[in-house]
Amino acid sequence: MIPLRSTLKNKLTKPNPNPILILGFPKSGTSAITGLLAQSTGLSATIDTKYLWEPYLSQIIENKLDFKKHLYKNSYPFSKKIIKEPNLVFLVDQIISYYKQPKIVIIKRDKEKNIKSILDRLNLPGDLVSNPRPDKVNKNWHSLLFENDRHYVKTLSKKYDLAQNNLKKLSSLNPIFIQYEDFLKDKKSTISHLTSTLDLSEKNDITSILDKPFQPSSKNKKSVDEFFGNNLKYFK
Structure with missing residues (x-):
């Protein structure tokens, strides 16, 4: 069967008015938790969508692009039961305004380790004295790394x-909080507890995929101190 083109999928769907939103800073473990939750419950999920990357993200933040109209125009990824996109952490005001009764799951990861993971993903060291050249960094990450001359x-x-x-x-929406480091200690129990808290049913055994990499994993084994060196001062 030939897959439907994205434009046709968007025309045939509408945004889910009350999804489960998995929110967290980029590289905080949201992909793994979303993937395992979707597999366990059998629910549809979006793990990242280009429609909230640049240039759309900045345009929405600057009120140059209407969030609701944008979701309806590109509705397919927003039609799923579970939606995860890291840039949603910068669109919280829009979430509150648009969604009436969403279920919110917030993932938090240790700050230094989280940022180290981002730089590992981009193949960038953490101890550079000056900023890396923008043309050496994927443009989708520019708004996260570059701001003025900082x-x-x-x-x-x-x-x-x-x-x-x-x-x-x-x-006010009573979000469910998950600490990523706790998730790593016992992934299966974390997902089971999350499923129960969301009033969902566990339909599939996820034991065999608990360590599946839903995003590229880091091969950099340096400690935070070694990785950032003198740049640790920027976390204070």
């Missing part, structure tokens, strides 16, 4: 703090 590690640190402050705005 050092890239400091920019990442500030963006991490911004994301955490944004997520606090969701307190």
Whole structure:
């Protein structure tokens, strides 16, 4: 069967009005938790969508692009029961305004390890004295690393703090919190507890895929101190 083109999929679907939103800073473990939750429950899931990458992200933040209209125009990835896209942490105001009764899951990872994971993903060291050349970094990550003339590690640190402050705005929606480091200690129990808390049913055994890499994993085994060197000062 020939897959439907994206444009046709968008025309045949509508955004889910009350999805489960998995929120967390990029590389905080949201992909693994979303993937395992979807496999366990048998529910449809979106793990990242280009429609909230640049240039769309900045346009929405700057009110140059209407969030609701954008979701309806590109509805397919937003029609799933579970939606995970890291850039949603920068669109919390839009989430509150658009979704009426979403279920929110917030993943938090240790700050230094989280940012190290981002730089590993981009094949960038953490101890550069000056910023890496933008043309050496995937453009989808530019807004996260580059802001004015600020050092890239400091920019990442500030963006991490911004994301955490944004997520606090969701307190009225009674979000479920997961610490990524706790998830690593017992993945199966974490997913089972999350499934139960969301009032979902476990339909599939996920034992064989608990260690499946839903995103490229880091091969850099340096400690945080070794990786960042003098740039650790930017986390203070």
